[in-house]
Amino acid sequence: MLTVKEYVQSNKDRFLEELFILLRFPSISADSKYKEDIVKTANFVADKLKEAGADEVEVCPTAGNPIVYGEKIVDPSLPTVLVYGHYDVQPADPLELWDTPPFEPTIRDGKIYARGAADDKGQFYMHIKAFEYMMKNNALACNIKFMIEGEEEVGSANLGTFVKENKARLKNDVIVISDTSMISLEQPSLETGLRGLSYVEVEVTGPNRDLHSGVYGGAVANPATILAKLIASLHDENNHIAIPGFYDDVVELSQEEREALNKAPFDIDEYKADLGVEELWGEKGYTPIEHTGIRPTLEVNGIWGGYIGEGAKTVLPAKAYAKISMRLVPNQNSERITHLFKKHFEEIAPAYVKVVVTPHHGGEPVVTPTDSMAYQAAERALEEAFHKKPIPTRGGGSIPIVALFEKELNVKTVLLGFGLDSDNLHSPNEKYGIENYLKGIETIPLFFKYYAELNK
Template sequence: MSYLQQNQERFLNELLDWLRIPSVSADPKFHGDVLRAAEYLKTRLEEAGLENVELCATAGYPIVYGEKLVDPNLPTVLVYGHYDVQPADPYELWDSPPFEPVVKDGNIYARGACDDKGQVYMHVKALEMMSQQGPLPCNVKVMVEGEEEVGSNNLGTFVRQNKDKLKADVILISDTGILSNEQPSIEVGLRGLSYHEVEVTGPNRDLHSGLYGGAVPNPINVLCKMIASLHDENNHITIPGFYDQVAVLSEEERAELNRVPHSDDEFKQSIGLKDTYGEAGYTTVERIGIRPTLDVNGIWGGYTGEGAKTVIASKAHAKISMRLVPHQTSAEITQLFQRHFESIAPSGVTVVVKPHHGGEPVVTPTDSVAYQAAAKALETSFGKKPIPTRGGGSIPIVAMFKTELGLDTVLLGFGLDSDAIHSPNEHYGLFNFFKGIETIPLFYQNYAAGMKQ
């Protein structure tokens, strides 16, 4: 029996213990829990055989670092991940408490199960398993942060200040997914991000809607109109200059992208929709992978409690994000959005746009030794060649790693689109968790062999 088979139950139970720690970086009330999650990971890395394991202080939450340097002549892989998780709200939509993990129907249900604790823990256990089998085929460095879900504001500073410590040949990240458990894939492109909070202020206090309604600007009505104007009838974003730098793919490139196995019917059924929706002239695969977007992520104002309260609110708020594609930059799009949103406000209200975090789009090479090592590893473990895909999400630090460390990244993820990350009832398949532990050592073996050639 293999080491993985012998230790499956222990590996799973350790992950469940980690998932019980509510490491929500966005909410200060979980501050102590985020630190506990970092300490838990530090201990597990030490047990897995890594050396010089430490909690590296930042201006925010610590970065967990460890390494196993076996031979200066071997290539070095830098593994990145994050131990913080998204807020679990709304709690009432969970079938089971988000920080009391439940294993059912072949899945682990908990906040962070897939994003990213479950996927980080695959690497911890893969390294433990490899250490039990002899010397590692590569040098390994592990860096896991606690602020990815709030923009990784302190990671860039840490990387710039520790370039020698983080010197490596490639970055390995498991924070993405595969097409299905039958068809593996590797994401070779990620969209960037520009995220904002907007505030519309009208009267100096909440007003009685009978005494004032129809005579004063209602900030909620105004905000809704402003937001609605950000798309035209073809769902094209109306911000002037927004598309100026967008990379336009050739018909051949678009045809290749659409070769991935995809069914609109299954896509709609999986999320309970009668039809898809998006920018005219593009397929669902293209809308997700190669086109920029603008979405409202939250909107509030006025009275939202039980019963009725007839007021015109003084203020209305929204959170708005834009996913970016090559060659857009978050700085330029942030400026364009702020200028446009302020310009379309009627004279009776005041608008404040507060930029939050951003990140750059990225496309990673498919002809590198590292990519080929990952592709071969997936082909071995799944019995089928992986398909390169463009991901719709954002991992801003991929571009930062390229800029600061000069390193490309391999996105060796094992999640599924149906895993409900960032949503109630997030889950991660037992198949995927253990398949990741099985596959990751194959990547190291292939990469070491490829770098010798």
């Protein structure tokens, strides 16, 4: 019987090779031309679950991308942990900003560079390898279920139905997700909240066709200019979001809670230097940790209209577009926020343009408990692996499905993430530290061990 540390040491090359195969699939869920790669990725995940020892492995069809399921029921009287992850990835563009191709994983300075390295292939695959260790070394102290989906990056549109239709199969005592980050390898942390999301696309139409900007310019509203004016008005001079009712349901933290939050290590100069900015931005009256953790935001994720090719074209465009997403905090509700945005945007649009607001997807904010057995088990596992007690933080990202699990399966989630904020998630040159990957594989069996012990 090997310890997990020994097992990881003697298998690490293979663990990396397998992850590299997984990373080579361009499983981009936002673009339908990758449908075939999505299916190949799901099949690969299913094969690896089987090889590791899972039963009932199935690539479950949905109306969208398939969900990979697998389980190992050791003893029905033991607690059951459900591992959730996603094998789909964000689009890789702008491609020209990648130093090495996004789907050719490459190691530099101890990091694996590839789209999906940290989000979430590198992180969910740790669980399959940790499971392999526990199976081979008779160390699986809980029942385990895997649910690895393929639409997380596009709003998990079909996971809700799957969960509702498979409540018995998915029944569990706690959900573990490794799709978040920790402060550093020197200072482990556990995210105890995630922001929700409301994502919309707006279309502003001026004239019924592109016009010559000389012949018509000056007399006809330019939808790109009007879109700029509309977007500009969405934040006031204090960077508050200027949508009526937007903050109505925001829970303000107490002074004590805010102070505790701001005790996390944060060096503003390092932060600015890493990002290459001279000054930070943000809602007046809050710190950067609060801006990215406990405050809602509104971001333009994409904007386009008119001629965007090489050289100059003197066109007054017929249309301009933007993709806009809002991160939500407790107790904001994504449907209500989407509704408020749409209503406001339509109201402020002047009569010389038409606007259409199309909701993309949403998700609810969550706060996870820090007094549960699962949280304590995670805390102990991290402390043993990293030799330092993890501190709780509030994550700025969103895993919209966490709120759904809570509602449909009536269980809480532990966010056992091993990434770093600097991993370039959703950006060119996404990376994941080899040490984060291997330490993650080491930590997970400890979590199972302590969770079983605490449940006794």
